Amino acid sequence: MTDSWHSRRRVLQALGTGAVATVAGCSGSDSTGDGTDTRGGVDTTATTGESDTDAGDGEDPAPAETDATTHTAKLVASDGSADDHLGYTVAVDGDTALVGAPGATPEDQYTAGRAYVFERGADGWTQTTELAPEVGDPRSFGESVALDGDMALVGDPGDRDPRGDGVERSVYSIGSVYVFERGSDGWTQTTKLYAADGDENDAFGNAVALTATTALVGAANDEDPNGMAEDERYGGAGSAYVFEGDTGSWTQVAKLAPDDGGPGENFGANVALADGVALVGAPEDDVNATNSGSAYVFERTSGNWRQQAKLAPSGGDERDEFGVGLAVAPTMALVGAHYEDKPNGTMAGAVYVYERTGGEWNPQEKFAPPNGETTDEFGSRIALDGETALITAPGEDVSGTSLVGAAYLFQRRDGAWTQRDRLVAGDAQKQDDFGEAVALTDGRALLGAPDYDTRDAEGAGSAYVFDL
Secondary structure (H helix, E strand, C coil), X not given: CCHHHHHHHHHHHHHCCCCCCCCCCCCCCCCCCXXXXXCCCCCCCCCCCXXXXXXXXXXXXXXXXXXXXXXXXXXXXXXXXXXXXECCEEEEECCEEEEEECCCCCCCCCCCCEEEEEEEECCEEEEEEEECCCCCCCCCCCCEEEEECCEEEEEECCCCCCCCCCCCCCCCCCEEEEEEEEECCEEEEEEEECCCCXXXXXXXXXXXXXXXCEEEEEECCCCCCCCECCCCXXXXXXXXEEEEEEXXXXXXXXXXXXXXXXCCCCECCCEEEECCEEEEEECCCCCCCCXXXXXXXXXXXXXXXXXXXXXXXXXXXXXXXXXXXXXXECCEEEEEECCCCCCCCCCCEEEEEEEEECCEEEEEEEECCCCXXXXXXXXXXXXXXXXXXXXXXXXXXXXXXXXCCEEEEXXXXXXXXXXXXXXXXXXXXXXXXXXXXXXXXXXXXXXXXXXCCCCCCCCCEEEEEEEC
């Protein structure tokens, strides 16, 4: 275990990007040298409330719940090791899943990270590729991921050499994002994105979003242009960057920052993107009270990106962290406040809905699960597909077992959001952090549990597929 990773964990928690445990060493990688590994051979066991065969850490799984839907497949890395934290980030598009493991560390490297591609075929889900940078010295590769068709983004906010020329420009996190594309020969790294004005501690790449030919990248600790708090490690105001491009060629076209931004707000801790609309969270903004949080809407008009609205609930309280979970459509935004006390108690969480009418973004609704309880942290992560939303509660107790985690499926009907289902891992254990990451598309959900313990490796992590 390394003190430096402990430091990084504290930074990430301050940035509102969740908890990462200490990284230990693991087995070496058989990287092909082109940024991919195609060994496969992963166990993708489907369970329905029974313990999975690799869950043998002495921790009994939570009893199956009759009022919840359990997973149809579980994804684990073929070379998974302790503290890999597979499932820290996830993305899904059709029959392809992309899962980040920022703690994965080959023997010959320091903290590096990996991202794994799983594909669904006639025999179910199989690991097909292990993504890794072609060159460089990655520090937290896989801490963010995005997927759209045959294109994938993988963030490394700890990168000290973002330009990829072998020159480490800082002892701290500048950050970068790697672009991979799938062709007839599999997945290949085509380019690497970095901020034109990037410098130390920016953490560029801590969050990413992708739609067609547009990428949105968070840099939650950037001090330009809105300042830095006294503790430079995690006191930046934050920013986000827009890139546009296609095969192998991407260009930074805009840098987004709030008009009223200030130090320590962590603008860019989470990002979401729809057609011409960007939603960026600032969960540490003191707009209503200390760390009450906010989110900003930017829209592309005539090729230019401009701030359109600042979203913040009028009744926001101290440490609600509104903006920690985000999802957006062209005329609708969902924003989570995972430490919101109302209506279900301390840190139970809630989600706010905003809709665009004309040029205005107006609050429409606030909702939470009817069975919500204290410390559930509902609203930590949000995925949106049409008028269906999947919202995680990673702190929820399941069948008497504490801190297991769950997710809730809400659907908008007749203008109102109602709960349709509740999702849990069939082999869930205490403190799996199920719901740390979420993705949803075309009736298929993917949820990460980065602290899941396998029989031989604590914190190896997993991800769960639900066909809804």
